[in-house]
Amino acid sequence: MKLLEPDTPIDAFVVRACIHAGAMAHIYAVDYADATRGPGFAMVMKVPRMTASDGAENIVSFEVELQILPVLSGPYVPRFVAAGDLMRLPYIVMEYVPGQTLQHWIDAPERPSDHDIARLGAAIAQAAHSLHQQNVCHLDLKPANVIIRENGSAVLLDFGLSCHAHYPDLLAEEMRPAVGSPIWIAPEQVVGVRGDLRSDIFAIGVMLYELATGELPFGAPTTKGGLRQRLWMTPTPPRRHRPDLPAWLQEIILRCLEPEAARRYPSAAHLAFDLTHPEQVPITERGERTQGPGVRAQFKRWLKAAGMHYQPSPLPTQQIEEVPIVMVAVPHADVSDATLYSLRQAVARSLGIRPGARLACVTVISPSASSTSDTNRSETALQRQHVARLKQWAQPLDLSNHSASYHVIESGDVAQALVRYAQGNNVGLMILGAATHGLQMQRLIATVPMRVARDAPCTVILVKQQVPFAALGREEQA
Amino acid sequence: MKIALLSDIHANRQALEACLAHARTQDAQQFALLGDLVNYGADPVAVVEQCMALAERGAIVLQGNHDVLAIAPPARMENLSDLCAPWTHAQLSPAHRAFLSALPLTARRDTALFVHASADNPERWHYITDTTAAERSMRAASQIDPAIRHIFSGHVHIQALYFLTTTAKLMRFVPEPGVPVPVPTHRRWLAVVGAVGQPRDGDPRAAYALFDTDAAQITFHRVPYDHAGAAAASRAAALPSYFADRLEQGR
Numbered sequence: 001m002k003l004l005e006p007d008t009p010i011d012a013f014v015v016r017a018c019i020h021a022g023a024m025a026h027i028y029a030v031d032y033a034d035a036t037r038g039p040g041f042a043m044v045m046k047v048p049r050m051t052a053s054d055g056a057e058n059i060v061s062f063e064v065e066l067q068i069l070p071v072l073s074g075p076y077v078p079r080f081v082a083a084g085d086l087m088r089l090p091y092i093v094m095e096y097v098p099g100q101t102l103q104h105w106i107d108a109p110e111r112p113s114d115h116d117i118a119r120l121g122a123a124i125a126q127a128a129h130s131l132h133q134q135n136v137c138h139l140d141l142k143p144a145n146v147i148i149r150e151n152g153s154a155v156l157l158d159f160g161l162s163c164h165a166h167y168p169d170l171l172a173e174e175m176r177p178a179v180g181s182p183i184w185i186a187p188e189q190v191v192g193v194r195g196d197l198r199s200d201i202f203a204i205g206v207m208l209y210e211l212a213t214g215e216l217p218f219g220a221p222t223t224k225g226g227l228r229q230r231l232w233m234t235p236t237p238p239r240r241h242r243p244d245l246p247a248w249l250q251e252i253i254l255r256c257l258e259p260e261a262a263r264r265y266p267s268a269a270h271l272a273f274d275l276t277h278p279e280q281v282p283i284t285e286r287g288e289r290t291q292g293p294g295v296r297a298q299f300k301r302w303l304k305a306a307g308m309h310y311q312p313s314p315l316p317t318q319q320i321e322e323v324p325i326v327m328v329a330v331p332h333a334d335v336s337d338a339t340l341y342s343l344r345q346a347v348a349r350s351l352g353i354r355p356g357a358r359l360a361c362v363t364v365i366s367p368s369a370s371s372t373s374d375t376n377r378s379e380t381a382l383q384r385q386h387v388a389r390l391k392q393w394a395q396p397l398d399l400s401n402h403s404a405s406y407h408v409i410e411s412g413d414v415a416q417a418l419v420r421y422a423q424g425n426n427v428g429l430m431i432l433g434a435a436t437h438g439l440q441m442q443r444l445i446a447t448v449p450m451r452v453a454r455d456a457p458c459t460v461i462l463v464k465q466q467v468p469f470a471a472l473g474r475e476e477q478a
Numbered sequence: 479m480k481i482a483l484l485s486d487i488h489a490n491r492q493a494l495e496a497c498l499a500h501a502r503t504q505d506a507q508q509f510a511l512l513g514d515l516v517n518y519g520a521d522p523v524a525v526v527e528q529c530m531a532l533a534e535r536g537a538i539v540l541q542g543n544h545d546v547l548a549i550a551p552p553a554r555m556e557n558l559s560d561l562c563a564p565w566t567h568a569q570l571s572p573a574h575r576a577f578l579s580a581l582p583l584t585a586r587r588d589t590a591l592f593v594h595a596s597a598d599n600p601e602r603w604h605y606i607t608d609t610t611a612a613e614r615s616m617r618a619a620s621q622i623d624p625a626i627r628h629i630f631s632g633h634v635h636i637q638a639l640y641f642l643t644t645t646a647k648l649m650r651f652v653p654e655p656g657v658p659v660p661v662p663t664h665r666r667w668l669a670v671v672g673a674v675g676q677p678r679d680g681d682p683r684a685a686y687a688l689f690d691t692d693a694a695q696i697t698f699h700r701v702p703y704d705h706a707g708a709a710a711a712s713r714a715a716a717l718p719s720y721f722a723d724r725l726e727q728g729r
Contacts, residue, residue: 167659169651
């Protein structure tokens with residue numbers, strides 16, 4: 001459709017200025033014609049350049065967005081307002097999201113600080129996770145489709161190539177050219193797999209690489225062969241472009257960019273977790289390296305890719321549930337060895353059936369415990385002591401298939417601190433003692449476990465102490 | 479308008495009642511019964527009478543292959559459904575049989591076509607179990623009238639939605655119960671609505687679908703019903719226990 005004049009009425013709306021002319025659509029500021037109506041936020045209207053008379057297939061991505069946007073919810077997507085009839089006058093009216101697109105940070109003359117890259121990445125991962133929890137994969141994440149609000153949170157735009165697991169995928173087809181943007185597209189998308197949430201993690205990896213180095217990890221391929229390179233190629237380590245880049249950030253970026261989806265973060269919640277806890281990122285050779293793999297290694301990968309089969313993607317919500325972030329609240333006072341033992345057994349069982357799940361060990365200490373004058377009780381010294389205690393507690397656990405991290409939170413309200421931690425880190429399963437955390441107060445007030453079970457955003461396992469005496473004896477001897 | 483699409487009732491009174499009640503809570507204004515009203519189940523009389531009452535109030539009622547078997551049971555018993563047919567035949571009165579034999583094989587409402595099995599030679603009862611079979615049915619429907627956009631059928635006891643992609647390739651989609659799926663009329667769709675009276679996907683709940691013509695959406699539903707009661711009735715009628723077992727297992 002050609003550009004609309006300002007003040008053109010369309011159905012119940014009046015079109016104002018065109019604020020963006022994209023390749024696929026025009027975006028206009030828009031108001032209700034009846035000024036007394038209003039959703040309480042500014043609106044934009046997206047009008048595809050193609051019309052139905054150009055053939056229905058030309059507007060299929062518009063149709064996909066029309067299918068998906070109205071059913072999305074949460075603060076990480078623009079709110080849907082109205083849609084025009086696809087065959088007569090196609091348009092979507094949605095919330096106008098103020099803020100800058102991520103392109104703004106990529107185009108900036110200076111590279112953002114590590115802290116800012118992690119903050120931006122965590123915001124995008126959080127937004128993607130919210131989408132995945134609604135069984136939607138975005139599949140076209142790129143800087144122009146990410147808006148960062150003033151409060152630092154990310155909003156994802158443009159669901160024209162997205163895939164909703166509960167709707168027929170209008171773009172699905174075997175043996176067709178890849179659907180996506182060549183710079184950010186994941187390897188499995190190149191061979192036609194749609195609906196794997198780890199494809200979005202790959203795209204976030206490309207954006208983090210751009211933010212960190214100002215370079216594109218795979219260039220901007222224009223041919224089919226160029227795209228197929230993605231099936232085996234490992235990008236130049238970001239530290240080669242920027243030697244001052246910390247190893248933890250490179251570790252995160254390169255893990256996102258693994259050609260095999262199974263070697264990336266299993267969910268965006270895991271990625272957000274690492275980006276918000278850089279000091280806890282386990283650094284491997286991947287994080288340290290400054291050279292790409294040699295010709296021989298690349299050739300091996302190429303061979304592997306040639307025989308690679310991509311499995312059908314699991315349902316996003318199912319995938320998220322299979323690799324939850326498991327949080328265990330380990331009390332540090334008023335706690336018997338038997339309780340600590342039972343807690344550990346419960347964690348071992350929960351992790352044992354969930355390979356790839358990550359463990360966050362959390363302890364809540366009182367803010368008054370630290371002292372500014374006594375160096376042994378200074379904040380950092382206390383933190384160190386408690387982290388050491390947590391590590392000691394977790395030591396007998398088999399963590400070979402799990403990443404683990406240790407966190408000391410200062411708060412006067414233990415239950416609230418645990419619930420907030422679970423909310424802020426997308427925890428999928430919380431384990432805590434049924435009769436811990438304020439044992440003496442149990443009869444007088446709602447205990448911590450009761451409050452947590454009521455308020456937590458996830459499944460809560462309350463562990464009762466149950467210890468074979470023989471095992472306890474062994475522990476004491478050890 | 480919302481049309482409830484119910485197929486393969488198979489003389490299961492409990493399942494039919496549960497689906498009709500569910501559809502009414504969803505504001506269904508019209509009913510389309512896509513055939514196989516009887517055979518297998520223990521209550522052919524109650525089900526046929528319920529269908530006759532619905533037909534009087536304007537419901538679409540189609541004939542299915544099992545209805546044909548019940549009107550004229552085969553002389554030779556080749557399988558269990560043949561075994562059931564004479565029993566069903568004996569339960570039904572001449573008026574019931576006359577109702578069943580007068581049923582049409584297909585029906586039209588605006589751009590929708592209703593058929594028990596496939597629009598491609600409906601009397602041959604082709605199973606739509608894959609995209610090739612679905613394509614044949616769609617092609618046959620377009621020959622009847624190119625304006626047809628939605629084909630609703632049963633016969634295969636498992637819910638599925640077939641649709642055409644941009645390159646005219648047909649795809650199969652397994653719907654999630656209770657999620658309204660947009661089926662806009664600029665595309666062509668074929669929905670297999672599942673079985674009210676004899677689900678076969680391991681889930682004993684009854685299956686039906688609800689088509690909203692104004693919103694161009696179809697919602698596939700699964701409705702829990704008294705399947706133990708239906709199985710007990712089947713055993714009480716001394717039908718082969720295989721049929722009662724199937725109802726309990728959803729197989």
